[in-house]
Amino acid sequence: MIGPMRPVIIAGNWKMQTTPADAGELAATIARRTNEPEVVRVLCPPFVCLAAVRDALAAEPTGRDVAVGAQNVHHELAGAYTGEISAPMLVGLATWTIVGHSERRRDAGETDALINQKVWRARDAGLHVILCVGEQLAEREAGRAAQVVRAQVRGCLDGVKAPAGGDAASGDLRAPWLTIAYEPVWAIGTGRTARGVDAAEMAAAIRRTLGELDFEADGEGVPVLYGGSVTSATIDEFLAEPAIDGALVGGASLKPDEMAGIVARAALTARGRGAQPAS
Numbered sequence: 001m002i003g004p005m006r007p008v009i010i011a012g013n014w015k016m017q018t019t020p021a022d023a024g025e026l027a028a029t030i031a032r033r034t035n036e037p038e039v040v041r042v043l044c045p046p047f048v049c050l051a052a053v054r055d056a057l058a059a060e061p062t063g064r065d066v067a068v069g070a071q072n073v074h075h076e077l078a079g080a081y082t083g084e085i086s087a088p089m090l091v092g093l094a095t096w097t098i099v100g101h102s103e104r105r106r107d108a109g110e111t112d113a114l115i116n117q118k119v120w121r122a123r124d125a126g127l128h129v130i131l132c133v134g135e136q137l138a139e140r141e142a143g144r145a146a147q148v149v150r151a152q153v154r155g156c157l158d159g160v161k162a163p164a165g166g167d168a169a170s171g172d173l174r175a176p177w178l179t180i181a182y183e184p185v186w187a188i189g190t191g192r193t194a195r196g197v198d199a200a201e202m203a204a205a206i207r208r209t210l211g212e213l214d215f216e217a218d219g220e221g222v223p224v225l226y227g228g229s230v231t232s233a234t235i236d237e238f239l240a241e242p243a244i245d246g247a248l249v250g251g252a253s254l255k256p257d258e259m260a261g262i263v264a265r266a267a268l269t270a271r272g273r274g275a276q277p278a279s
């Protein structure tokens, strides 16, 4: 059976790097160097740089197709949460957001139950969600990687429904409202990547879980990205897997040369899979 057509997505997670003074220029440079309309490109700068990136992309002729994403949202709408940012605050600044990144699970103690609430909030604000899941090294070595990731997907998405207006409720019509990034924790920022076949196996486990959660077409329409030390030299191994729909890129996403190489390869994949340029 031929599954629903999924977009090829390259999302850059800039983490706690760049400032409002330099983020716009970096975003515009990346937009110019990655001008491949078949690839859904998303840049996720720090909160304080969102406006600068949005404005720079709007002013750059090749920036129109590049989406802006946040790196996190709070699980409540508003209230006494010093230093936090809620999903509705992002409207007009970003159309995507990452949630559940392993660095937040590690540093901010985020649990699957909390991330589940964040997914709801982001969805209700009309944001596209990139939900991150991934096992620790010890869990992989113990043969428990799929079990751990399946439990994360279940915990983060249990009870979560698609937006009332369907995928069209989100601001970027090129992608469904939900994307999952499989990011083995031991591969993030370490220069060590998973093997393409392992990532594909995990994508299958993720989609099996989505099916159990009653996602339409057993999650076949949900893009699954690989993340963890992706560079222009390592991306091909993942794009060669039909189950993998692109990458969530950290360190390399700050380097225009690297992004140019990664997105060029993603464009070849997208064309090979029959993607049409965004109109």
Ligand code: PGA
Pocket (backbone or CB within 6 Å): 013, 183, 187, 188, 189, 190, 191, 227, 228, 229, 230, 248, 249, 250, 251, 252
């Ligand atoms: P990395 O980060 O590419 O620097 O390993 C990936 C991520 O954390 O999303």
